[in-house]
Amino acid sequence: MNLLRHVPSLVLLLASPLGSAAEFVVESPDIREGDAIDARHVFNGFGCKGANRSPALAWHNPPAGTRSFAVTMYDPDAAGGKGWWHWVVVNIPVKAAFLDSGASSVAKAFPPGAVQTRNDFGRAGYAGPCPPVGTAHRYEFTVWALKVDSLKLDANAGGALAAFMLRDHVIGQARITANYGR
Template sequence: MDTPYDMIAKVPSFTLTSADVRAGEEMPSAHASGVFGSGGEDVSPQLSWSGFPTAAKSFVVTVYDPTAPTGSGFWHWAVADIPVSVVSFATGAGADGAEMPGNAWQMANDARMRRYIGAAPPPGSGRHDYFIAVHALDVETLGVDKDTTPAFLGFNMAGHTLARAVITPWFGA
C-alpha cells in the first residue's frame, strides 16, 4: 500500500509491529477517540521497531489520517527527537503529560493537544486509514520549535529521512 509519505520521498522500509493494532485490520475501540465521541479511550497503541539503518540517529513517530474531511487530513499524534536507543513505546505512551524518553517530546496534534488523539471519523464518512509511522532520521534532532505543527515537522523531515516503517489499521464511522 502506498502511504502519504511516498509522495514526499520513497525511502527504504524497516519493521514496525504492534501488540494493539494490525495493518489492514480495524483499530480496537480503545485506540479510537473519547475526546471526539468515537467511543474510545484515546490510548496510543504499543509500537516496536527494528531493522532500521545503522546510520539512524533519531526517530519520529506520527499518526495521520489523510482522508479526514479538512482538505489537509488530520494529525493524531507526533513525537519528535526520539533517541536512537529507543525502539518501542508502551501502550498509552501518548497520554497527556506522559514523560518521553531522552529529549523526545509530543507536539500538539491538529486538535492542539500534546498527546495522542484516537480515531474519530465523522459519522457517515466511512472507513478511514490511520498511517502509524516511525521515521528513522540522519540527525539527533530536527531543531524545530516546540510550537511546530506536525505538517511542518514533516517538511523538516523530508531531507533527513533514511527509512520509514508504517502500519495502517483502519476505523470506520
C-alpha cells in the same frame, strides 16, 4: 519489552547480492496491518467514545546512519483528502526501540529528549481516530528513521511543520496502516 513474542511477525527479508538483509519494520500488539482499530485507541470527544490510548509500537532493523526516530499517526483520508495529524513524537533517541501502550499520556514514558508536538486537534500528544459518521478512514502509524540527532521542534509545533522537517531528514520508514469507521 520484547513485542516480538506477542505479535505475528511483520519482518520481511529482502534479497540482496550478499544474501538476505532484514527490512526496517514496525510492529504492535495493538494495531495490525489492515485491521480495524480497537476502541481503546479511539478519540474520546466529537461524538467518539474511545479510551484515546496511544498504541504500543516497536521497531527493528533501522537503516544504517539512523541517528534518531520519530513516530507519527496520520489520516490521509481526512479533511477532504488533505489529511490529519493525530500524533507526532520527535527526537526519540537512536537507542530507543519501542513506545509502550499509553505512553502519550505518561510524561515519564518517553525516552529523555523526546517531544510530542501538537496534533490537528490543537494539543500536544495522541488523539485517536474519530472520522465522520458513515465513513471509514485509514490511519498510518509510521516510525521515521532520521539522519539527525534531533529536530528543532517543541510541543507547540504543528503536524505540518513537523512533517516538513521529517521529510527533509528521513532515511527510512516503517509503517502499519489500520482502519476505523463509525
